[in-house]
Amino acid sequence: MPISPNQGSSGGGTLVTITGTNLSGTTAVHFGTRSATSVTNVSPTQVTAVSPSGNGVVGVTVTTPGGTSNPVPFFYVGPPFKQTLSPASGSTAGGQTVTITGTGLSTATSVAFGANTAVPTVVTDSQITVVTPAGAAGAVGVTVTTAGGSSNGLSYTYVAPPTVTTIIPDEGPTVGGTAVTITGTALTSTTSVTFGGTPAPFTVISDTSVAAVTPAGAAGDVDVVVSNDAGSDTLVDGFTYVAGPGI
Template sequence: MPISPNQGSTGGGTLVTITGTNLSNTSAVTFGSKPATAVTNVSPTQVTAVSPSGTGSVGVTVTTPGGTSNPVPFFYVGAPFKSSLSESAGPLAGGNTITINGTGLSTATSVSFGGNTATPTVVSDTAITVAVPAGAAAGPVSVSVTTAGGTNNGLSYTYIDDPTITTITPTTGPTSGGTALTIVGTNFTSTESVTFDGVAGPFSVVNSTTLSVVTPPGTAGAADVVVTNPAGSATAAGGFTYVAGPGI
């Protein structure tokens, strides 16, 4: 007598389908010592029932006027617990794969990022990987994992849009570096690097639209300035010009 699914939440509420023979006029379905919270006699070969709360492995039996069936196993699964995300931010377009760590993840069937859902790959009971779906807008969303034991959330993931560069002030400085710059643009909160023709300069995030940067040493001439965050990069081609010092 097969039962599908054969596992569900410890809180109950799982709709299961029991297949067998002579199931007409089913009067009860029992999970261990507890009766199902709802029973529907679909046909002589099929009954549906809603599991009560429980723990561990229990035997499910069906009772008809002809007697009680042999038990088939049903496994109660606790709700998942998530402890961390391998990455807490990423591009608005999604597509990056992250790892979710926790416990009770072996039966994970979906992961929701705000209102968008993705199907995970189960690595073990303590880890799953998932390709992040595209976000609706930049900003934080809650992350929830659904397993046979239920749904749990509590972690946050932040969608980030590509940075943009509007102005750089000043636009010139010595080849020795050390020029203090202000870069104005957008989506700077999670800036990872600022480079001048590929050479990184120290920076600090003033706010989401402003960076304070110090130029590294460079070669005389125009240098491309690139601001990078987890979503992508913005380039100001020839945005800063290195000027050689006088020679005598």
């Protein structure tokens, strides 16, 4: 007498389908010693029932006027518990592999990032990985759904890739030390600013403005690159190093 699914939440509420023979006139379905909360006799070979709450492994039996069937196992699964999520931020375009650790994750079927869901890969009962779906910039709650229920409490931050439009002033001495203002979009989460590949100290002013101090560099034009967790943008030949006078 197969039962599908053969596992469900310890809180109950799982709709199961039981198939067999001589099931007409079913009067009760028991999960261990507890009665199903709802029973429907679909046909002489099929009965549906909603599991009550429970724990561990229990035998499911069907009772008809002809007697009670042999038990088939049903596995109660507790709700998942999430501990960590890494990395905790990434591009609004999605596509980042995130690792979630916790307990009770072996039956994970979906992970929701806000309103968008993705199908995880189960590594162990304590670890799953999932590729983030696309999402709007900002923090969203992360919910893991398993046979035992759903669990939330962690968050993931979607970051838009930066754009760079101007740098003022756009030239300075090769010794560095020029204070510049870089304008663009999605600059709040800036993680680095480089001039010709050399990192520069910077301060985020707003989502559209970053202040930086040029490092030393060779005379000539260099690219200015602004990066965050979602990517980077380049102002090609954005800054010109000017050699000092010689006598």
